[in-house]
Amino acid sequence: MAAARGRPSLTDQRRLQTQLEIAEAAATLFADRGYDTTTVEDIASAAGISLRTFYRYCPAKEDALTPLFASSVGHLVDVLAEHPAEEPLSTALDASFGTATAERRLADAARARRLVRVLGTVPVLKMRWLAAGREMQERLAPALASRAGAPVGSLEVRLLTTAVLDAFTVTMEHWAWQDEPGELVDLMRRALSFLRLDELRAQPEPSTDR
């Protein structure tokens, strides 16, 4: 094989490239013309591939944009998952947002806001976005389970993972529609603080209410 570690075989690189081209083309077309009036044929043409090849990269039309947000959500969850349970969630949050340079974050922010606005406008895309978040639950659950001191399958951990992910989703959408963007991480902290998700621990007795 001609590929060294981390240089995945030039063909795979080309595949990633194509996947991104599809996503970019779809994002532009959806933003310009709208989702329903854009056919898969249009996206494929704009990305320089045939319709049949499009479906080799995307399971469905509504998945064309997923590469654009799946990675960011995945990264956030990764950081949360690998941080020790003693630290509050907001610390892991800072670590996640601190990796990129300021100017790169600004450029990403503009693109991200536009993307989130498109996602929020088209119901099926928004659902896809939420679904991507739900799929992260399995990866987030173990980390939060240790924080909450409850087993992974318990109602409490399910509630917690859902609450954390939805807090992020709601916050991002709120941020995407603000006139003055501000720093997303600040809003995130405000959200976690309001819902007091940092302090959540399992009740002493799960079933004894009084």
Add this chain to the structure above:
Amino acid sequence: MAAARGRPSLTDQRRLQTQLEIAEAAATLFADRGYDTTTVEDIASAAGISLRTFYRYCPAKEDALTPLFASSVGHLVDVLAEHPAEEPLSTALDASFGTATAERRLADAARARRLVRVLGTVPVLKMRWLAAGREMQERLAPALASRAGAPVGSLEVRLLTTAVLDAFTVTMEHWAWQDEPGELVDLMRRALSFLRLDELRAQPEPSTDR
């Protein structure tokens, strides 16, 4: 007009009847044969109508089941919305679940559990279920805004409405897959208690933590 108040014109009754027949037929077929292998033609035939008429009642195939859960979710939100802000959420919860008789609740519970399990199995149906919850947010937001002491469009109220609705969703799904069902309202109370959604009030200062 031949219809008195609350007896909406016999034709409308027939429409509701048809809508329920569609939903029941779809629920049975989806549970038996699966979602993808069931065509809209099948549902229409089982409901005794033509394909074209199906689409006059349902915007899409994935909406065939919505009448079965939209009303229950709507009822819960109604009760929460009309209860005064001083009472904790769990009080309104008890009021909502206390309306039906015990034996009727048992029959409904079995049907509801089966329905939720189908919804959870088929991604597109689950998304539809979540979307129905999201549409309730606008109706829930005013009630929770007065409880939280924050404006309707604020980040805090958005977080709160999302958290409450998703807590219900997660709890119902947890309940649907339990071996021993138990009382749903008890799980609901446990969920609200764990997330401390009863006690949520707007922070004195949005940014000062202590």
Add this chain to the structure above:
DNA sequence: GCCTTTTTTGGCATGCCGTGCCATAAATTC
């Protein structure tokens, strides 16, 4: 370099979804 093997891509056909259009049947109204 050339040939073979493997993978990727494109074109075609097909089935289902969802909708516009129009004719028929049913109901409401007079």
Add this chain to the structure above:
DNA sequence: GAATTTATGGCACGGCATGCCAAAAAAGGC
């Protein structure tokens, strides 16, 4: 009972999504 209104069904059509097969391109062996 006749006219008007409304619900229903049949048909055609475009778009989505997939299976199948052949052409093209890449990878590997000589």
